[in-house]
């Protein structure tokens with residue numbers, strides 16, 4: 559951790575925050591506080607400089623226009639690249655995931671991404687809308703992914719990244735894999751919000767940020783109920 563407290567930055571809430579993505583910040587802060595960690599949360603708007611010394615950076619989803627603008631601002635700012643070079647954790651959702659790669663499409667135009675992860679995104683034949691589920695890379699030690707997706711993009715992974723999950727319901731990157739990760743950078747198409755629906759993923763980010771490998775367990779009764787309810791909804795939609 560960079561300072562006494564865990565510093566979480568939410569990047570551009572004015573541009574990138576859909577389908578409950580703000581909940582990711584609330585969940586991370588809460589799960590850290592319940593473990594006795596002091597937390598500082600900073601919301602950085604797109605007209606502000608991005609600090610490069612935070613521990614965790616969150617980027618949410620967005621419409622094509624705000625996504626393109628967000629990527630351009632982040633490239634011009636350079637703060638996120640400096641933070642990544644210093645070992646910060648980054649968690650990107652949907653548009654915030656796509657813009658971590660080399661390129662993406664928005665409103666029919668190809669835009670340069672931040673080139674922090676080895677993948678590119680183009681457009682799919684249809685919009686992917688609905689429940690998204692998958693089995694997460696066993697190396698991450700996190701149970702099955704559950705989320706909600708709504709995107710027109712498809713993402714093609716290069717050899718420099720690993721898929722976050724193998725899809726069991728929905729589309730994710732391309733109908734086979736979902737999300738991507740390398741080092742302490744992780745992206746997903748899951749909204750819902752992703753970290754409320756996948757508390758183990760929130761704890762993975764906290765472990766990466768703090769270097770603490772064993773976090774005290776929390777009472778996840780309500781999260782488990784939500785996960786079971788969503789799993790049942792996916793099964794019912796299939797029946």
Ligand SMILES: NC(=O)CC[C@H](N)C(=O)O
Pocket residue numbers: 576618619620621622625651652653654708709710711712
């Ligand atoms: N929900 C989102 O963030 C959408 C991302 C992107 N604009 C797409 O449609 O693929």
